[in-house]
Amino acid sequence: xxxxxxxxxxxxxxxxxxxxxxxxxxxxxxxxxxxxxxxxxxxxxxxxxxxxxxxxxxxxxxxxxxxxxxxxxxxxxxxxxxxxxxxxxxxxxxxxxxxxxxxxxxxxxxxxxxxxxxxxxxxxxxxxxxxxxxxxxxxxxxxxxxxxxxxxxxxxxxxxxxxxxxxxxxxxxxxxxxxxxxxxxxxxxxxxxxxxxxxxxxxxxxxxxxxxxxxxxxxxxxxxxxxxxxxxxxxxxxxxxxxxxxxxxxxxxxxx
Amino acid sequence: xxxxxxxxxxxxxxxxxxxxxxxxxxxxxxxxxxxxxxxxxxxxxxxxxxxxxxxxxxxxxxxxxxxxxxxxxxxxxxxxxxxxxxxxxxxxxxxxxxxxxxxxxxxxxxxxxxxxxxxxxxxxxxxxxxxxxxxxxxxxxxxxxxxxxxxxxxxxxxxxxxxxxxxxxxxxxxxxxxxxxxxxxxxxxxxxxxxxxxxxxxxxxxxxxxxxxxxxxxxxxxxxxxxxxxxxxxxxxxxxxxxxxxxxxxxxxxxxxxxxxxxxxxxxxxxxxxxxxxxxxxxxxxxxxxxxxxxxxxxxxxxxxxxxxxxxxxxxxxxxxxxxxxxxxxxxxxxxxxxxxxxxxxxxxxxxxxxxxxxxxxxxxxxxxxxxxxxxxxxxxxxxxxxxxxxxxxxxxxxxxxxxxxxxxxxxxxx
Numbered sequence: 001x002x003x004x005x006x007x008x009x010x011x012x013x014x015x016x017x018x019x020x021x022x023x024x025x026x027x028x029x030x031x032x033x034x035x036x037x038x039x040x041x042x043x044x045x046x047x048x049x050x051x052x053x054x055x056x057x058x059x060x061x062x063x064x065x066x067x068x069x070x071x072x073x074x075x076x077x078x079x080x081x082x083x084x085x086x087x088x089x090x091x092x093x094x095x096x097x098x099x100x101x102x103x104x105x106x107x108x109x110x111x112x113x114x115x116x117x118x119x120x121x122x123x124x125x126x127x128x129x130x131x132x133x134x135x136x137x138x139x140x141x142x143x144x145x146x147x148x149x150x151x152x153x154x155x156x157x158x159x160x161x162x163x164x165x166x167x168x169x170x171x172x173x174x175x176x177x178x179x180x181x182x183x184x185x186x187x188x189x190x191x192x193x194x195x196x197x198x199x200x201x202x203x204x205x206x207x208x209x210x211x212x213x214x215x216x217x218x219x220x221x222x223x224x225x226x227x228x229x230x231x232x233x234x235x236x237x238x239x240x241x242x243x244x245x246x247x248x249x250x251x252x253x254x255x256x
Numbered sequence: 257x258x259x260x261x262x263x264x265x266x267x268x269x270x271x272x273x274x275x276x277x278x279x280x281x282x283x284x285x286x287x288x289x290x291x292x293x294x295x296x297x298x299x300x301x302x303x304x305x306x307x308x309x310x311x312x313x314x315x316x317x318x319x320x321x322x323x324x325x326x327x328x329x330x331x332x333x334x335x336x337x338x339x340x341x342x343x344x345x346x347x348x349x350x351x352x353x354x355x356x357x358x359x360x361x362x363x364x365x366x367x368x369x370x371x372x373x374x375x376x377x378x379x380x381x382x383x384x385x386x387x388x389x390x391x392x393x394x395x396x397x398x399x400x401x402x403x404x405x406x407x408x409x410x411x412x413x414x415x416x417x418x419x420x421x422x423x424x425x426x427x428x429x430x431x432x433x434x435x436x437x438x439x440x441x442x443x444x445x446x447x448x449x450x451x452x453x454x455x456x457x458x459x460x461x462x463x464x465x466x467x468x469x470x471x472x473x474x475x476x477x478x479x480x481x482x483x484x485x486x487x488x489x490x491x492x493x494x495x496x497x498x499x500x501x502x503x504x505x506x507x508x509x510x511x512x513x514x515x516x517x518x519x520x521x522x523x524x525x526x527x528x529x530x531x532x533x534x535x536x537x538x539x540x541x542x543x544x545x546x547x548x549x550x551x552x553x554x555x556x557x558x559x560x561x562x563x564x565x566x567x568x569x570x571x572x573x574x575x576x577x578x579x580x581x582x583x584x585x586x587x588x589x590x591x592x593x594x595x596x597x598x599x600x601x602x603x604x605x606x607x608x609x610x611x612x613x614x615x616x617x618x619x620x621x622x623x624x625x626x627x628x629x630x631x632x633x634x635x636x637x638x639x640x641x642x643x644x645x646x647x648x649x650x651x652x653x654x655x656x657x658x659x660x661x662x663x664x665x666x667x668x669x670x671x
Contacts, residue, residue, distance in 0.1 A: 077555075080555075088553070090549075092547070092549060092550040092553045092554070093547070093550055094542070094543045094546035094547045094550050094551070094613070095546055095547065095613070096542060096545070096546035096547075096613035096614055097539075097542060097543060097546060101539060101542075101543075105539075105543055105550070105551070105554040105556070106540075106543075106551075106554030106555040106556050107554075107555070108536045108539060110536060113535060114530075114534045114535060115534055115535065115536060115539065118466060118467070118470050118472075121470075121472055122470060125266055125267050128264070128266065129264055129267055133264065134264050134265075136264075136265075136266055137265045137266060138265070138266050138473065139266045140473070144666055
């Protein structure tokens with residue numbers, strides 16, 4: 001039912017914790033080259049959906065298609081092998097390491113037994129340059145010396161380094177000031193323009209209207225609507241988020 | 257400000273000058289990362305004070321003595337730095353060295369093994385102890401403080417059991433005794449000196465050329481030359497002093513040359529430095545110490561890193577036990593009981609953080625030198641062991657306080 005260009009698509013996925021049905025048959029799709037926003041109030045199931053897509057907490061039932069083929073997301077490695085990368089809100093960077101060391105953490109390049117610092121530094125530099133990042137002055141700066149926006153930039157750039165297809169950003173602008181938010185949103189846009197499928201979770205509707213192409217709204221474990229950002233307004237989105245309005249066609253996945 | 261809009265700052269090839277390097281270093285110190293600076297200043301002040309207070313302090317004999325005295329603490333501190341980098345602690349490292357020393361002495365004297373087998377037994381015992389600690393901490397999840405405190409008590413008992421009733425075991429094997437009691441021939445000392453200085457220069461120079469060839473920022477040639485010359489001058493003074501005749505009775509018993517333990521420590525420093533700075537494992541040690549959650553999400557097996565690190569620490573502790581047995585020419589039931597605090601103090605004084613993630617292997621050398629100078633100098637001034645222990649304890653407290661404050665400061669800069 002979704003457009004054929006969907007790089008990642010889930011149909012009718014469910015997840016329960018004990019007696020609580022957190023996801024009750026969700027349909028969700030991400031298109032390559034576009035930014036898809038996922039919104040919903042606290043407890044709507046956003047994090048559970050993301051953790052399912054990252055393979056951290058596999059779904060109970062439902063089907064997942066990646067690039068048109070049905071796949072299993074049983075563990076984090078399966079997700080990262082497909083090219084799905086999550087950039088978490090708390091960033092998961094090591095303060096005591098520099099930018100290059102963080103970008104290659106866990107996937108260091110080696111020459112013999114020794115680390116290949118030269119290749120890592122070139123590739124990190126090229127990646128940041130391809131994303132038009134200008135906010136850092138040296139790649140050998142410790143992450144502890146970076147601002148919130150710069151840290152977010154490094155975390156996002158790390159997800160691009162490995163030819164990922166889908167990048168999921170969890171509240172990327174939550175802790176940032178105005179100017180830094182602008183920089184990060186511009187970076188998010190460039191990720192999509194370079195052909196990746198980008199998912200952004202945010203409480204800030206202003207950000208979403210600035211950067212996203214589509215917005216999905218979750219309400220108490222059901223996907224109540226999927227809207228084109230160009231064809232909606234924040235008033236309407238807020239109504240969906242608070243349960244004041246539901247779009248029955250978007251729930252068809254639950255019936256199938 | 258640069259007017260070039262095409263190439264970002266971080267992609268520009270540039271060699272920083274002496275002034276820039278100095279500025280970068282000052283920013284680093286101000287942001288709370290003081291490294292070994294306080295220890296180096298402290299060392300200079302202490303040496304000056306003790307030399308003024310007692311002329312014996314600055315004699316060639318005492319100078320050589322100082323190196324053999326510091327060796328045990330330095331080696332133990334090197335092992336502990338791995339554990340401290342994870343933000344863990346090993347209180348049992350000292351008694352582990354005692355267990356290894358006792359096994360060495362008993363293997364040689366009572367079981368009649370040749371020295372290679374006796375040394376192998378001692379080292380394997382250390383490795384086994386490290387594996388045991390690592391598994392308890394990483395797999396069972398007992399805090400390392402508790403595990404190693406329990407072993408600190410248990411191993412004191414184990415040493416008593418190994419040695420048996422009747423005090424101490426003498427070490428008479430010539431090879432084992434040579435580790436701490438024999439010197440290199442004078443010419444070999446100078447060869448060692450030349451290899452170290454030329455090696456350092458070539459290593460820095462080739463590294464710089466490679467970076468510049470790739471278009472990265474690199475140290476200036478003048479900076480490398482300044483560092484090499486400073487090292488060469490200090491090294492020359494040390495090797496020259498160690499090459500003087502220092503025997504109390506030169507006709508009967510001539511004594512001169514660089515102690516054998518000095519090149520042994522140099523090699524150990526190089527190997528451990530390579531592991532920490534140039535291998536994936538070393539990078540992951542820093543990552544786990546800096547942010548466990550980030551390391552885990554990056555796919556690093558945190559428990560594997562922990563087990564290996566505790567194994568390295570206890571294995572190194574066993575080696576320090578062998579060195580101690582060589583120096584004392586015997587092993588007694590109290591072996592290693594107090595030395596662990598000296599070694600932790602050495603690492604922390606040298607600039608390794610107790611909070612994990614920050615520290616370098618040569619912190620053990622600089623901090624170990626400070627601890628040994630205090631020990632040696634106060635001993636010459638006639639202070640009792642009690643006073644020495646109290647002073648060393650205070651210095652550890654001071655270093656830990658500086659560590660905590662600099663951590664606060666770097667976090668203040670960060671957020």
